[in-house]
Amino acid sequence: MRLIATRLVRQLVLVPVVAVASYFLMAALPLTTESDTKRQVSPELAASYRRDLGIGEPLGFLRPWQKLFAGERLGTSAQGITGDELLQKLSGSVGVGLVALPLALAWAVGFALLRTRWRRGRFAVFGDVLPAIAFGTPVFIPALLLAPAVVERGHLLPELCAAVVIAIWPGTFLGTLVGDALETELSRDYVRTALSKGLDPGTVLRRHVLPNVWPALLDAVTPVATALLAGSFAAERVFGLPYFGQLYVLAVLNKQVAVVVVSTTTFATVLVVVSLTVELLRMLADPRAREARA
Amino acid sequence: MNRVPVRAWVGLVLMVGLGGLSLVAGRLFPETLSNTCPLGWDLNRPDRSVCELAFGGLWVSLAVGLAAGALSTVLGLAVAALARLSGGVTEQVLLRAVDAVFALPDVLVVMVLQLAGQSLLDAGMTRGLGPFGLMVTSLALVGWAGPARMFRDRLATLEGQEYVAAARALGGGGVHVLRVHLWPMLRPFVLAVFLSRLPNAILTESTVSFFGIARMEPMSLGRYLGTSYAALIYEGGGRVVIPAWGLLVLLVLGASLASQALGGGRRREV
DSSP, X not given: OHHHHHHHHHHHHHHHHHHHHHHHHHHTOOOSOSSGGGOOSOHHXXXXXXXXXXXXXXXXXXXXXXXXXXXXXXXXXXXXXXXXXXXXXXXXXXXXXXXXXXXXXXXXXXXXXXXXXXXXXXXXXXXXXXXXXXXXXXXXXXXXXXXXXXXXXXOSXXXXXXXXXXXXXXXXXXXXXXXXXXXXXXXXXXHHHHHHXXXXXXXXXXXXXXXXXHHHHHHTHHHHHHHHHHXXXXXXXXXXXXXXXHHHHHHHHTTOHHHHHHHHHXXXXXXXXXXXXXXXXXXXXOHHHHHHHO | OOOOOHHHHXXXXXXXXXXXXXXXIIIIOHHHHHHSOTTOBOSSOTTSBHHHHHHHHHHHHHHHXXXXXXXXXXXXXXXXXXXXXXXXXXXXXXXXXXXXXXXXXHHHHHHHHHHHHHHHXXXXXXXXXXXXXXXXXXXXXXXXXXXXXXXXXXXHHHHTSHHHHHHHHTTOOHHHIIIIIIHHHHHHHHHHHHHHHHHHHHHHHHHHHHTTOOOOSSOOHHHHHHHHGGGGGSTTTHHHHHHHHHHHHHHHHHHHXXXXXXXXXXXXXX
């Protein structure tokens, strides 16, 4: 329990650090200059940005949060948001990510098992080629290839397509990790002993090998969850989903600095929650992890 | 004598060959590339052929990846060396900072850094750093944490060996041990880590360019894809997008093969 608390404190420190760092980075932006030719925003708009960020006010870095919790609109144009809208958009992106996670896990376990089966056969080359293609393909490419069917013809559900698209790379990444762990476990003595005692390979895999592979899978889930949420940015953009990723990209493109500050911190908070959840799962699933930390 | 694995050679030849060919064709003989392109003209830019744009963007993506990969590897190595040399509380603080940066998604942070960098660029405050330099700096600023963690762990493992203990017992200082005894053992690993950063940097740059946030000039593969994807809604529009995608896959495949082979089967990090 103490270890979980330590981990919680360590992770939670990240949130105010991100909030303060992103605030001061945004506050330092030269949103207007003396020269008219290089002016990016009008003086009125620059003053509005400054009010939005609370620049020059005592404890100004708390201003975006005060506005958010008071239900005021953040931002200086139609792209601005209230706290409720932000939560709604975030829940949309997290929902897509939550659909994508089991898809990625299923693909990872399936790919790992296939790769183990292909290991010495004529299909062994696929074990290398498939990850190479997945690793070399940015999320927006499969999304673009699906886009005509989804956006133009309305044949498929955009959220489901986004989840499928963003699950490909993390699934393959997890699959290679699990495949490597599976190969290591299958070469151990206890597997040979179990097989020589007459257990069928499926039972050996299910009852003896897979429980030893789960920790490797769980170790990689946090970075994979990060990749899923970040990948949803590109998929939302292509499929026109009005969720958190779309909001974030538009906020950056339109220099909605207060929205960027709040969104970046919100995203960091989500990642902390994911990381802690995985840590808890890891301790529940792996007795060795509990013993090592006791 | 250690032999370089065949997979590493295949990867390196693929990467260097594609980059070199793209640089020569895109910069030295662009007319040949545009006149002989079997894929026709780009729909959004009727004066440029698909080959010219896709092949021309390849060396830009590769150059960004190489520069950002090198910079983030050097930064990571410096942080790891500092952590090991300092030890104690300083090492723990540095490791927590590494964990914090590593936990943030690359694409999101690069978008914020690009926003900041471009505002400075527009205000003429970047002191000669153009879009290329901005992109390389942004990618390096988010990409150093992974290498730092790996180098620190590797250094800790290497330091546990008897010859290092003997060197210390004979009065060797931290910097001396690092430079004379650890660096030769660390060198191949540094190369593998550098190559593993390459695909990551290329894909992050592509994604940020695709969002229209980065302003890479000349156009990288990612920016080309990001500005041409609308072609897919037209019949036969795949001829515009698929070649650039194919080149991107080949480039990342080359870097991944070389990195995995040199790093003893390590996989690309997320």
